[in-house]
Amino acid sequence: xxxxxxxxxxxxxxxxxxxxxxxxxxxxxxxxxxxxxxxxxxxxxxxxxxxxxxxxxxxxxxxxxxxxxxxxxxxxxxxxxxxxxxxxxxxxxxxxxxxxxxxxxxxxxxxxxxxxxxxxxxxxxxxxxxxxxxxxxxxxxxxxxxxxxxxxxxxxxxxxxxxxxxxxxxxxxxxxxxxxxxxxxxxxxxxxxxxxxxxxxxxxxxxxxxxxxxxxxxxxxxxxxxxxxxxxxxxxxxxxxxxxxxxxxxxxxxxxxxxxxxxxxxxxxxxxxxxxxxxxxxxxxxxxxxxxxxxxxxxxxxxxxxxxxxxxxxxxxxxxxxxxxxxxxxxxxxxxxxxxxxxxxxxxxxxxxxxxxxxxxxxxxxxxxxxxxxxxxxxxxxxxxxxxxxxxxxxxxxxxxxxxxxxxxxxxxxxxxxxxxxxxxxxxxxxxxxxxxxxxxxxxxxxxxxxxx
Amino acid sequence: xxxxxxxxxxxxxxxxxxxxxxxxxxxxxxxxxxxxxxxxxxxxxxxxxxxxxxxxxxxxxxxxxxxxxxxxxxxxxxxxxxxxxxxxxxxxxxxxxxxxxxxxxxxxxxxxxxxxxxxxxxxxxxxxxxxxxxxxxxxxxxxxxxxxxxxxxxxxxxxxxxxxxxxxxxxxxxxxxxxxxxxxxxxxxxxxxxxxxxxxxxxxxxxxxxxxxxxxxxxxxxxxxxxxxxxxxxxxxxxxxxxxxxxxxxxxxxxxxxxxxxxxxxxxxxxxxxxxxxxxxxxxxxxxxxxxxxxxxxxxxxxxxxxxxxxxxxxxxxxxxxxxxxxxxxxxxxxxxxxxxxxxxxxxxxxxxxxxxxxxxxxxxxxxxxxxxxxxxxxxxxxxxxxxxxxxxxxxxxxxxxxxxxxxxxxxxxxxxxxxxxxxxxxxxxxxxxxxxxxxxxxxxxxxxxxxx
Numbered sequence: 001x002x003x004x005x006x007x008x009x010x011x012x013x014x015x016x017x018x019x020x021x022x023x024x025x026x027x028x029x030x031x032x033x034x035x036x037x038x039x040x041x042x043x044x045x046x047x048x049x050x051x052x053x054x055x056x057x058x059x060x061x062x063x064x065x066x067x068x069x070x071x072x073x074x075x076x077x078x079x080x081x082x083x084x085x086x087x088x089x090x091x092x093x094x095x096x097x098x099x100x101x102x103x104x105x106x107x108x109x110x111x112x113x114x115x116x117x118x119x120x121x122x123x124x125x126x127x128x129x130x131x132x133x134x135x136x137x138x139x140x141x142x143x144x145x146x147x148x149x150x151x152x153x154x155x156x157x158x159x160x161x162x163x164x165x166x167x168x169x170x171x172x173x174x175x176x177x178x179x180x181x182x183x184x185x186x187x188x189x190x191x192x193x194x195x196x197x198x199x200x201x202x203x204x205x206x207x208x209x210x211x212x213x214x215x216x217x218x219x220x221x222x223x224x225x226x227x228x229x230x231x232x233x234x235x236x237x238x239x240x241x242x243x244x245x246x247x248x249x250x251x252x253x254x255x256x257x258x259x260x261x262x263x264x265x266x267x268x269x270x271x272x273x274x275x276x277x278x279x280x281x282x283x284x285x286x287x288x289x290x291x292x293x294x295x296x297x298x299x300x301x302x303x304x305x306x307x308x309x310x311x312x313x314x315x316x317x318x319x320x321x322x323x324x325x326x327x328x329x330x331x332x333x334x335x336x337x338x339x340x341x342x343x344x345x346x347x348x349x350x351x352x353x354x355x356x357x358x359x360x361x362x363x364x365x366x367x368x369x370x371x372x373x374x375x376x377x378x379x380x381x382x383x384x385x386x387x388x389x390x391x392x393x394x395x396x397x398x399x400x401x402x403x404x405x406x407x408x409x410x411x412x413x414x415x416x417x418x419x420x421x422x423x424x425x426x427x428x429x430x431x432x433x434x435x436x437x438x439x440x441x442x443x444x445x446x447x448x449x450x451x452x453x
Numbered sequence: 454x455x456x457x458x459x460x461x462x463x464x465x466x467x468x469x470x471x472x473x474x475x476x477x478x479x480x481x482x483x484x485x486x487x488x489x490x491x492x493x494x495x496x497x498x499x500x501x502x503x504x505x506x507x508x509x510x511x512x513x514x515x516x517x518x519x520x521x522x523x524x525x526x527x528x529x530x531x532x533x534x535x536x537x538x539x540x541x542x543x544x545x546x547x548x549x550x551x552x553x554x555x556x557x558x559x560x561x562x563x564x565x566x567x568x569x570x571x572x573x574x575x576x577x578x579x580x581x582x583x584x585x586x587x588x589x590x591x592x593x594x595x596x597x598x599x600x601x602x603x604x605x606x607x608x609x610x611x612x613x614x615x616x617x618x619x620x621x622x623x624x625x626x627x628x629x630x631x632x633x634x635x636x637x638x639x640x641x642x643x644x645x646x647x648x649x650x651x652x653x654x655x656x657x658x659x660x661x662x663x664x665x666x667x668x669x670x671x672x673x674x675x676x677x678x679x680x681x682x683x684x685x686x687x688x689x690x691x692x693x694x695x696x697x698x699x700x701x702x703x704x705x706x707x708x709x710x711x712x713x714x715x716x717x718x719x720x721x722x723x724x725x726x727x728x729x730x731x732x733x734x735x736x737x738x739x740x741x742x743x744x745x746x747x748x749x750x751x752x753x754x755x756x757x758x759x760x761x762x763x764x765x766x767x768x769x770x771x772x773x774x775x776x777x778x779x780x781x782x783x784x785x786x787x788x789x790x791x792x793x794x795x796x797x798x799x800x801x802x803x804x805x806x807x808x809x810x811x812x813x814x815x816x817x818x819x820x821x822x823x824x825x826x827x828x829x830x831x832x833x834x835x836x837x838x839x840x841x842x843x844x845x846x847x848x849x850x851x852x853x854x855x856x857x858x859x860x861x862x863x864x865x866x867x868x869x870x871x872x873x874x875x876x877x878x879x880x881x882x883x884x885x886x887x888x889x890x891x892x893x894x895x896x897x898x899x900x901x902x903x904x905x906x
Contacts, residue, residue, distance in 0.1 A: 015805065015807045015808070016805075016806065016807045019807055038684065040683040040684055040685075041683070043683075044683060044803070047803055048803040048804070048805070048807075048808055049808065050808060050811045050815075072683070161649065164649045164650050165649070165650055165651070165652070165653075167650065168650050169646070169647070169650055170646040170649070170650060172685070173628075173685070173687060174646055175626075175628065175687075192645060192646055192649060193622070193623040193627055193645055194622070195649060196614065196617045196618070196623070196645060196648060196649065197617050197618055197620065197621050197622055197623060198618075199618070200618075228708075229708055229709075229712070230493040230494070230496075230497060230525075231491065231493055232493075232625070232626070232705035234626060234628075234687055234704065251687065251704055251708075252685040254708075255681075255682055255704075255707075255708060255711060256682075258708060258711055258712055258715075259682065259711055259715060262711075262712060262715030262716055262719065263715055263797060265719045266715065266718045266719035266722065266793060266796075266797065267793050267794075267797065269719065269722070269723065269793075270722065270789045270790055270792065270793035271786060271789070271790050272790050272793050272794060276794060278794055278795075278797070278798040278803055278804070278812070279803075279808065279811070279812065279815075282815055282818045282819055282822070283822070285815070285819050286819045286822045286823055286826075289787070289790050289819070289823065290823070290826070292786060292790065293783060293786060293787060293823065293827060296782060296783060296786045297779075297783060297827065297830065297831065297834070299782070300778060300779040300782040300783060301779065301834065301838075303778055303782070304775050304776055304778060304779055307774065307775045307778070308775050311771050311772075311775065314767075314771040314774045314775065315771040318764050318767040318768040318774070319764075321760065321767045321771070321774035321777075322757050322760045322761045322764065322767065323757055324774075325753060325756055325757060325760070325778060325781075325890075326750075326753040326754065326757055328778075329749060329752070329753040329756070330746060330749060330750060330753060333724060333745060333746055333749045334742070334746060336723045336724070337723055337724050337725050337742050337745065339723065340719060340720050340722075340723035340725050341720075341725060341729060341731055342731075343719075344716060344719065344720065344731070345731040350497070350500055350501040350731055350732075351501070351731070352468065352469075352501070353469065354468045354469045354472055354501075355468070355501055355502065355503060355732065358503045358732070359731070359732065362503075362732075362735055362738070365735045366735055366738050366739045366742070369735070369736070369739045370739055370742065370743070370746065373739075373743070374746060374750065377750065378750065381750075381754065385754075437778075
């Protein structure tokens, strides 16, 4: 009987049980529980545990399973755990890992440990890892596995079926076998479901799809993910310069990239690294967040120095000081709405030369319309509150200026940053908020100084 | 020869070519180009086009292809295009669509059109759609397809192989055939790759995996996506109450959910709907963004009314007004960092009863440490700038208070909102910023009033 699926509640309950067993020192019981779980579930529990619990759990895991479990962990936690392992233990764990994950781990090791780990490996493992290491991070090559099963075009299907029966189990997530010529050049692919349903007297050439798209080994991994998403692929062949088959990429690695890319935008806009470990240690987390806060302190001091230029106005009218945060606040929110939309569009590859001008125009128009709407509302609100028509008109005017700028800047800043090869998800929010703060304060305080003094 | 993959540059070029051809009125040429493209590529081009171009392109697409193309579009654009179609055209397009997508579209139609569309369908289509409509949106049932191929346990593999050959092509993304008893209860699964490699004299029971996990039909679709991600599934069976096999979920639909969930957090935190159409019409977009700006106006007026309480202080010390935005700004950034981390943790199902207290403690500690660090830095900065030790000390003290509150609030607010069944990604940022603004202003202006007056 199929067992009921682990839903999030039972995972939480399981984590509770583990924590309780750990608390009462029942280490043997915990070790047995961990032993019986799937690697992905153990990884999930490690990710969800505070540092001390993690340490104990990690020591209770069988060395044979560490490779599979490391495979499933987030980058920051993975790096931390590996740093604590001896090179011999890393080499042993490596035996249970996929090539691409192993290459990832080796890249992050210090040189001395790296060499020790390589030396402790079997020569077969070493060769496949050295090859994987030759492709730059974030390319199709770095997420590729080399476990492809290839066919020749002129063989009959019944021969293939006999061959597969002798060969035994196929690699994980194999939905297509690739057809190559004698130089290993990709000619096409045969879906394994077609092998089951076709006439066994046909030849590979008869049933192969010859319009199979090969992914260039140097393609950026986010672009690879977009192709998988758009075409609903489960696996795809990776090709080198002369259309030579090098390996294949499978959907499970692509899902990780889709998740990482989307999290990168979200976490980046809040000034966080997407690898951040939710349950990481306090001191480390504090330091990770400092960079962003440092930049923000400069931005805030810049805004304060704009205000400083209008000291005379503020001395005479305290009401101006009371109202001066409203315009930058509204501009910041409106600009961030545009920014989020454009950053998503860039990440999805939707925004290019042909439509970016239209998009900037659209956001400028939205900013202006929003500006009109909110300038009227804030005019009425301030008039009613402070009983001063002039003050209401001033803040309304500043709002119109700042919202229009916010729409324009929210669209232009990420596109400009991208042209300068700066990640818009990381830098966009801070640059934008600085612009909307400075323009908002300048507009309101400047208008106030001009008309009231 | 496999054709080179469409990378994002050539997509942009293709879009350029299409736009040029449209501009010069070469409609027949454009129609032919669209006809030769994959549905997913046409959908991508529609998503990336401004409204007017979209309208023309949509009219040039063959009716036979509209179903497949609608399948691939984002929700907002899909809804818009369908609203313009006659019920008869929708019914015709429906023939080319997956059950789950069709049910989605029907749900969004007005009742009168809905009934017309149902009536224009073949009775077979109608039955499968009515069944799909019986499951609530956002559950496993709503993304399930009913195209499962099932086996009985006591049959020999060679019989199965012969049956499959007669049956012909298998449904998309079929990696596993499900084994059921005579009441359609799920007993296990046979991977189609195992059918190819096993001994044909074995029985289904011999090679089936009996620990196959069935997904309850009512499970939330985000939880389904987490299971797929954690276990690297390509498809999974959906079961009803008595373990009865109802259908299957495939990775392509799961990838869409993963993307949507991650985008939901990112767009939500910026006050945007994740369905927002990047190239949608100006007026509609302006209205969509108003709700968030309205809420923000109230938050900004609340902050201004806090400042208003300290009018006397501001009248005497214009410098206080100049510096008063720094503390809320730093608190907002620090709080948002915590918020992003916690929202991601909630979305991944990592945060539960067993660890939320630890997490709040950790973020409180980080907030306090950050507060110490930045209170010293801002103390020095303000002392040097304004040459006033007391003023530096005041702003430093306010900073310590506000950063500590920001860490605590950034962790508690999303957890509380979740308990109250309010989406933390949507409401969290606004509630948090209001808290850090109010506390930051209150702390700084309060301390200044107490010590300076």
